[in-house]
Amino acid sequence: MEKQEKQNGKMNTGKQQNGKNTAPRHRSAPRRSAAKAPQEMTIEERLRALRMQQEATVEAAPEMLAAEPAKPVKKEPAPKRGRPAKPAAEKAPAKRGRPAAKPASGTAKTAAGNGKKSRAARKTPVRIIPLGGLHEVGKNITVYECGQDAFLVDCGMGFPDADMLGVDLVIPDFTYLEKNADKIRGIVITHGHEDHIGSIPYLLRKINVPIYGTKLAIGLIEGKLKEHGLLGKADLRVITPKQTVKMGCMSVEFIRVNHSIPDSVGVAIHTPAGVIVYTGDFKVDFSPIEGDIIDLARFAELGSKGVLCLLSDSTNAERPGSTMSESKVGQSFNTLFNRAEGKRIIVATFSSNIHRIQQIADNAMKYGRKVAVSGRSMINVVGKAMELGYLKVPDGLFIDIDAINRYPADKIVLITTGSQGEPLSALSRMASSDHRKVSVTPNDFIIISATPIPGNEKHVTRVVNDLLKLGAEVIYEKMYEVHVSGHACQDELKLILSLTKPKFFIPVHGEYKHLVAHAHLAQSVGIPPSNILIGDIGQVIQVDNVEMKVIGNVEAGGVFVDGLGVGDVGSIVIRDRKRLAQDGLIIIVATIEKETGACMAGPDIVSRGFVYVRESEELMEEARLLVKKALDQCLDSGIRDWTTMKNSIKDALSSFIYRKTKRSPMILPIMMEI
Template sequence: MSAARAKGPVTVTFLGGLGDVGRNCTVVEVNGKLLVIDFGVMFPDPALMPGVRQVLPDMDWLNSRASDVVGLVVTHGHEDHLGGVPHFLRNIEVPLYGSALSMALAKHKVTEARLGDRTSFHVLGDGERRRIGPFDVEALPITHSVPQSLCIVLHTPAGALVHTGDFKIDEAPVDGRLTDLARLRELGDEGIALLMADSTNADRPGRSASETEIGTTLRRLFAERSDRRLIVSCFASHLHRVQQICDAAIDEGRFVVPVGRSMVNNVRIARELGVLDLPEPALRTAEQLDGFDPSQVCIVCTGSQGEPNAALSRIAADTHSEIHLGPHDTVVLSSHPIPGNERSVFRTVSSLAKHGAEVIHDGHELVHTSGHAQRDELRQLHEACRPRWFVPIEGEYHMLARHSQLAREVGMRDHRVLTLTDGAQVVLRDGNLSVGRGVPAPYHYVDGALDDPDAEVIGERLALTAGFVHVTIVLDKRGHLAASPDVASRGWIDTDEHADVVDALGDEVAKAVERAAKASGSKTDAVDIERVARRAAGRFVGNRTRRRPAISTAVILLG
């Protein structure tokens, strides 16, 4: 049945990206079948999510509809849109769709996770229309900081739905591949039912600088430091930036040395696809650095966001096996901190500086431009699309709200602009849009090889950051204390210096337990005694030390 003849509503469910930067995921339903657009990760906040490696969209609702999912379309190769694909495939076996580069990056991830038998990879060319189940999918070229990004257009019974993915409107992109505004205007003339557009830079006026401007800055910086070793850090997927780093380095007579697992892999994949022009004679590995003069070397590495195990962080900590910093080094952070990563990034900058290296970031020079549209570019998109309904996506809530404001500024009526959050559903039917019941969309935390921790476990970890106090109570056959309570702690107080406080805590718990034992007579219940002891310990610790460590108790009954 064609989309034009199909009956019934079209439902859009937002499982991630509406309220946070990251873990982007949108699901569209037509005729009872689901098409997923993106399944990305989010950087965890170490202060709020201790021990967490990744945050993903929750899959409970999708798992309940697993047999209805006909495909997963990837808009581009960034981790916040692609990084969760292996986790998705562990739950749902489904084909993947996207540009050649996105599919190559996805294939590498899927192969590493040993999940290649659970999917197939299908390349969408620029301007191509493809039938995926009941979905009529059109892929349009759109500019971003990673090559071959796609704007996804779904031609549905309710009209055209446009999902931009991440984008900017770069009029001089490195690869010459422009955003297809002409086709978006045609679709606007025909009638776009719903526009879903990137909101990351909706707060920022004007236009983002063209990526080619960064190349100009890099060439100047490289020329001015012809006698120094250069280390440039950026996202491994930011291959337009990597290309410009390589071009500037080669023009200065330097070898290019990719460092960091994802950088090495992405450079290899991009060279194989012809996306990255890096001649073999100009390429070296980190193991080959010995014997080269600093003026001959340009290292391009991962770690621009201060990730603890990334190459730049290991270089800054002097734990990298091949690269050791000194006053002869210039480090360029060709990036800008993702919201929430600022502290980690500038901690890394300080560590680099302590080694005597010169550090350059976008506070000093134009070494980074955003891949996300600013307000003038967003206005240009809206004027081309002229949608009937609009939902801002991909951003923190204040970014979504600002994008909604801009939509109203270009003439959309208030009721046609919806600022939503994760879990929201919209239903399009007969030219109208309504907000559905929604689905649960909590964070899904990834940590280690066992079951992923839930919010309760993360809460317990947060409690442990203030320390831990454990009290053991031993009761005799009559239910009375057989010995003084034993107090053990970690991270609460210096127990040697404050032994009197530890003794007082034991005494307080002993009194509470004896009172409870007398009150219960011969019917001493270990669970009740444990509860009494925990309350007494928590009350004493809070009042005496004004601290709130995690409190636990254990009761041992003799005989």
């Protein structure tokens, strides 16, 4: 890895002390052949080749891409606009930032080009408002505003942490969007992963605006909206790379990138202040499965004309080198399928990784095997990919999972969900012998084609151990090259920085440590620390041709979805669930005479998740007598207020229980009056 250059100056951080921020995841072109494998080229050779390509492209390219209207999927009229709202900067007062962990010492209030105060005439500023996707992996959604026009890039969901008991998923807080609905001109989707499209059904219930995306992304969104009963009211519009759509005073240009799902794009946002480039999730793959490489020439062309600000994927900013090509996994599959002769093959991978599924299908066809699919999300994505032509397989290759027993085991490949060890996934149910249609035997050869997401390591290890106990042979990433990332590593990130040459830089899409690592990379290619801003969810980042700064905050954070409930589970409910899960519940039932306040029946004590009553009769009897004593004391003191009586019971009993057991169960008194 290149040695990081030392920079004079200070890096801007968007972290604030007093902010209100309360944040709590087509058809394939023919494959290319080349005399020299591009993946073997050094980064310097790639840069030289790209510069030559850039010079040729710039000479022939038009001054600006012509705005081409997107083809609507639905012909319903766009929603009516209301009276313009005030700009975001007026809604929240500016607050001073405080330093966070910094690549360079010190802090800066604003960032001016090259660390010097520019005398250029100011242009209309753009406000960038991330409502998710910073200091976390997931829940990606960012607002871009200029004047009275705004649009969103992505609208994703996040997965709950282990301590968010009962929560199904986390969506962004849409409060700011609801208050400024009249300004929003549309939603731009970069690709079809859940952390970029998963919250769309919840937003459309509040704000109905056009949604722009590539064919596969729109196809996956259609399926999601159909499940929620919202497809009929949605305005979905298909776009293609190199196309441009108008968003009020701004226009959005779509740029092809490589990722772990086909039809991924980055965007160049043309604004009165200048061009803002957002890479989306990307990697540089010179031998991609779908045949089209990332449009580096367009990134270079934009850089030659001047990029005001770059927002770039930071997921792998800590990893040196370059990300391995997806085609390498196909080579590994070929070797492993050959090795699994005579056995049934089961492959677990991400349901959205259509490139991976294509390579599994290709090798199954090569070795004369049929393919079956298990797992609801896998079935949905495979069906949609085949329908739209992104998964190219001959008729008859895929069979229903109910038919697998009609074929010899060595003629079957089963593609399944569960690569992250999710408790209810298909692979987890196979490992626990709980799958209704698949029983794992010593004749199974199982490939887990994924890397555990941080926090899922224990779940994956448990599944691997259970599969091994059943006698199966299990292959995973630490043993073989059966997975590659869909995100760029350090050399690729520096390549994009070098091609676009942005005046300002905002690392996005990652935890805080990823953003800091990406900021270091930006400094190493010559961007002054004062021109780099590590933002936070809810901050209003204003950028023009002179400076970039945080001017305020908007309401932002996470909203919990639990079953059909959206937002009705908050921190207090989660706290109670944790307490119930850790120490259980004690219910005290007493019958009180209305006139005298005397205890006429009980108190009776019921334990749930605390102790088994039949084995702790002495403890329960002591607790019952203590509650009776507390009620008698209330009676003697003339206390008739039920709240006071309940608190008296809780105080007396909680101290006793903790002294006896060192546990703090939830105590719930129930008073019945007669």
